[in-house]
Amino acid sequence: MPKPTVLVTGAGGQLGSVLVSALAKKHGPENICATDVREIHLPLVRTGILDVTDKDAVSTYIKDNGINRIYHLAAILSARGESNPILTWNINTGGWLNILEASRELKVERLFFPSTIGVFGPTTPKKNTPQDTILQPTTVYGISKQIGENWGLYYFNRYGLDVRSLRYPGLISYDTPPGGGTTDYAIDIFHKAVKGESFTCFLREDTELPMMYMDDAVRATLELMEADKEKLSVRTSYNLSAMSFSPRDLFDAIKNRIPEFSITYEPDFRQSIADSWVNSVNDSRAREDWAWKPEYGMEELVNIMLDNL
Ligand SMILES: NC(=O)c1ccc[n+]([C@@H]2O[C@H](COP(=O)([O-])OP(=O)(O)OC[C@H]3O[C@@H](n4cnc5c(N)ncnc54)[C@H](O)[C@@H]3O)[C@@H](O)[C@H]2O)c1
Structure with missing residues (x-):
């Protein structure tokens, strides 16, 4: 071909x-x-x-x-x-x-x-x-x-x-910056963590969203x-689904590796966007039709982000 x-x-x-x-x-x-x-x-x-x-x-x-x-x-x-x-x-x-x-x-x-x-x-x-x-x-x-x-x-x-x-x-990546979405916090948080800085999260701590x-x-x-x-x-x-977590879950996972890391929560206009979205997604059709299967969960994600930034 x-x-x-x-x-x-x-x-x-x-x-x-x-x-x-x-x-x-x-x-x-x-x-x-x-x-x-x-x-x-x-x-x-x-x-x-x-x-x-x-x-x-x-x-x-x-x-x-x-x-x-x-x-x-x-x-x-x-x-x-x-x-x-x-x-x-x-x-x-x-x-x-x-x-x-x-x-x-x-x-x-x-x-x-x-x-x-x-x-x-x-x-x-x-x-x-x-x-x-x-x-x-x-x-x-x-x-x-x-x-x-x-x-x-x-x-x-x-x-x-x-x-x-x-x-x-x-979508979470270490080599390209996020483009202005509601899930951007889940990238920004890693940048602050590796710099030894505290993170101010624009979503509430319990806001669970699907991530990949x-x-x-x-x-x-x-x-x-x-x-x-x-x-x-x-x-x-x-x-399409891989994992779901809240800012609190992600903070706890990062803190396991960087114990001095700290966070504060100051929800802004993005909170209402996140609140209108869902917590987890059923992707069984993708799995059935073309054998989709995710390889990375939250633990792997945290390790990759901290090791590569
Ligand atoms: N990043 C995520 O978390 C995410 C999640 C769901 C869906 N998506 C979708 O994936 C696609 C890519 O997302 P991304 O995160 O790379 O976004 P991004 O904002 O990082 O990149 C979008 C690109 O489109 C370009 N662009 C804007 N206006 C344009 C125009 N008129 N003509 C040509 N290019 C133009 C921008 O310059 C930018 O480089 C988007 O369609 C987005 O909706 C992204």
Whole structure:
């Protein structure tokens, strides 16, 4: 099978930088086009500027580079999105529609859309949240991703476009900074801990949220994109789960390794976003359809973060 030519949008972000290097390993760096609205520097792969809100630029880029696979990561995340809802809608939903339309017109073979636990809302069952459930998100980010999932399903049903998607939990990595989400505290806390500083947490200590170590998220993404088309029964977005913890749980685990570490809690506007999300997610469909299984729990995560920062 010839190697695909892959476009990654929003490639300079927390997930993109790690995903691009995994894709380069898999398909060869010369076959990866890593783009962002701003200039980015990623080793070996082809890089370029691409604003996903510019439909002509998106179509031209896909055509000129012979793209046949797209990972569409460009977005404004949950917390940052609340400071400019209309811009967030235009980038998250308008950008995705541009990618879908250009992919339909130019017959792109396969697309990946990253969704989120942000699609859940206060009316969603909070524990072991099922795949098919009530989605009434409270943030513009959640609304844009919920609608994005449904646009993906629409293009799949109507035009046969092979759109695949995951609802990521909060993603935790040591080598790339977080991009303005509600789970960012779970990265910031490690930076303070290794510097020997105290941490002020913007969420309440008992706020339990689903989380995932970056390597698991990247592996899940590659596995879903390689899975047999016939095996995929979810064309909105797959629930995906690895671990759940609260700031208190994470603090206790870090304190086990750094006894002098201290924390204070000063919840801000992100508390109400976190309160609207769920505590844990049922990902049995991902496990059944394409054999998903996480490798990292909280203990491994804490050790990796403290050892690598
Ligand atoms: N990080 C997480 O915890 C998490 C959780 C769930 C879902 N996701 C999803 O994964 C994807 C990647 O997330 P991330 O954490 O890397 O986000 P990030 O904020 O770190 O990166 C997003 C990138 O998109 C770029 N971008 C913004 N506007 C653009 C535009 N108009 N055109 C092109 N690029 C543009 C930004 O410059 C940035 O580099 C997003 O779609 C996000 O919703 C992330």
